[in-house]
Amino acid sequence: MLRIRNLKCYYGRIMAVKGVSLSVKKSQIITLIGANGSGKSTLLEAICGLLPGWEGEITFEGIPLKGFDPPAVVKHGISLVPEGRLIFPPISVLDNLKLGAYTMYRKRQHAAVKQTLEKILELFPILGQRAKQAAGTLSGGEQQMLAIGRALMSHPKLLLLDEPSMGLAPLIVEKIFRTLETLREEGITILLVEQNAQAALQIADYGYVFETGTVVLQGRASELLADQEVKRAYLGKDYGEFYDDK
């Protein structure tokens, strides 16, 4: 459903993504793994329209996304859970979620929004308990759930997640990743950017390994998990392994 061909992204003169091609199939979890600065987040920003001036081709369900601004991308059914969560701290949890449905309110779909809201509160009951609290008072894990909930409010067909495990305890990471699997069962396609390669590959269907702006390796997640090269380069560096004791 999402197809990227020969994508090149620049920050000024520096080329951060150097000709990446990848495709995401419907109702799958695709993961992009790789070290810091390998261009994973840049790629997500390019898809969302947050990064101006990329070259190449990005098509979503056959529609080219070139020149789209972020609101237009959201309207086409792509939602981003940004790196570092970027919730709105002084605004209440409930209003944060409602903000996610910003584009739905314009179309006067109040009833649909209410229904979605109930569904998300079912998915993350803790958010319901804290609905009136300012979002900044939530714990890291709860904030991540809020960020995912907010992204789901706009009924995305494709959910992009940028390092959802960042700074969270392994137990919480597991919980969030299990939620992603639930979402996949409901038919939402997920593009997951992660440094926690071990955890990401365990739930993903297909994976791409990034290194300094290019894809160095790709394959079924189970194969990547067993791949000697990946093990040496990424899984070995992953502290998750020590904790998981696998």
Next chain:
Amino acid sequence: MNNHQTRNRICYAVFSLLIILAGYTIENPYYIQVLTFIGINTLLALGLNMLMGYAGQISLGHAAFFGIGAYGTAILTVHYNLSPWLALPAAIAAAMIVAYIVGIPTLKLSGYYLGMGTLGFGMIVNILFREWSSVTGGASGFIGIPTLELGPVSFSSGRNYFFLVWGFVLTSFIICQRIIDSRIGRALRAIHDGEKAASAVGVDTRKLKLQVFVLSAAFSALAGFLYAHLVFFISPGTFSFIASIRMVTMVVIGGMASIWGSLLGASLLTLLPEWLHAFSEFEMVVYGLILMIVMIFLPRGLTRGLLDIYERANKKNDH
């Protein structure tokens, strides 16, 4: 949610009652005049609060829109003999168009840079008022602005003008409250917290910032119109850089992102100079000192500060 709405309705009902009560019981024309000025300043603060307090975009040039409202109606009514009631929408429209044109390039800036950009704009407009003497009367000011009349009712008397101004204030409060409680209000606060995050959830930040800038210019122009027809004489000094700073001060002192804060801030900044006449030459020193003390002890403005004190007192009573 409904709770919030009923509480707001009660607030506005009490507020309207207070306005009516004040209008009919206060006999002293001086008090009526001061209250009328508070109303005009409240409109200024309210408009700027929508931009600064909610959307988080600073403007150091808002006196320009205040001036465009005042000079707009003055020029149209005196030079072109237009009825003030036709000049009102024209002056507001002029301010909105200028805001739109100026807003497109300046709102791409943020933080200090936006402050500098709007500051420059305010100064240019002020120089225009001062130097374009054939139209604006130049530095010596613009005389002979007509009184407002509506059929048999003349707004020359203090009481009628008081009701006119506060009627506008009340309507503007309700309009702003409606905006804030809507999805637009949430989006504005989202822009305040993080533009990138706001656009990631689908908020068209550029368009929305421009819209709120135009809206706040409209409120300033309305205040300018009311000011011009109240004092009949305007001069460039009223719309200088200092006036812009005063507007910002009202918002910050009263409370950012609070409709009632605009009222409190405008009241304090209008009343203080009146009270402080007693200090004669030390007036400005005491004035500055009071503002400093408010900011040190109530850094989030009067509204939030007073609410905090009230909540703390309540907690103590519970124990």
